[in-house]
Amino acid sequence: MIFVVLNAISGTAFSFTLSGNSGISPFLTMLLIGITQRISPNSFNMGDTMEKIMSSWPGLTIWGMMTVLEFVGKCVPVIDQMVDSVEVFVVPWISTLGSCASFGSFVANTSEGGEIFEGENLDAENRDRKRFLSGLGSINHGTKILRGRTLVSTSSAVSSMGHFFQVILVLCGMVLALSLHFLKMLIRLLGTGCLTQLITICEAVTVVFGVCISVFIRQFSILIAGFLCLGAAYGAKKKYEKWQKEEEEDTADKSHYGRLRRFFTHTHGDDVKRNRGEKRDNYIPM
DSSP: OOOHHHHHHHHHHHHHHHHHHHHOOOHHHHHHHHHHHOOHHHHHHHHHHHHHHSSSHHHHHHHHHHHHHHHHHHSSSTTHHHHHHHHHHHHHHHHHHHHHHHTTTHHHHHHHTOOOSSOOOOOHHHHHHHHHHHHHTTOOOOOETTTTTEEEEHHHHHHHHHHHHHHHHHHHHHHHHHHHHHHHHHHHHOOOOOOHHHHHHHHHHHHHHEEEEEEEETTTTHHHHHHHHHHHHHOOOOOOOOHHHHHHHHHHHHHHHHHHHHHHHHHHHHHHHHHHHHHHOOOOOO
């Protein structure tokens, strides 16, 4: 049971690492996933569809071209703000791909950990472990052979739980990616001009380091995901404070406008009444 929990935490952190980096540099993250999938297929254990999207030569070509365009655009002041604004609508979809690419890692980690899933003489803990972890990876696998070990199909209840967990990972990954993207946009606003190129390079280095370390040393993904979540929380906090400040300013403007309107209405109303009174006093009947 402890192994199941640790593996679930590691897989969740790995999923958050990929989706979080998608918020920083989405196309570079996809390119790195495709390259590392070709270098070490067992690290992701993708299904055929995901493998074609992420690591096929046409897929790598598209991700590479988009990465170059993204990098060049972010090195130019003003244009980088336009790129970030467009990527607000792209990041959730890229984050979803990153989360889906990580689903196979739940099963892959179990296989690499030396667990034997074949044979009938499994104790209750191993059977539960097998069913739970296979359910988490069922979107990419079904029944698949990993290093000579066959992962059998799971029961419908465990499979449903696995799919539900995957949906939660995708939704949380989208929120994490968008929060980090807004934080990155805030940092770019503070570093306009000559710092634009430096910020772009720092983003690329951060993504390369985070993705590669998480893929090849899975335990580090927990630490990296923790830092990404802290950054996302800070970005969400700043975004909320900015929204709250704008609301207060808008309320203050409306209140000030209301006071001015009441003042001019009151003053103008007194003048009108005074003029009417003078006209009535000066009125001479025929």
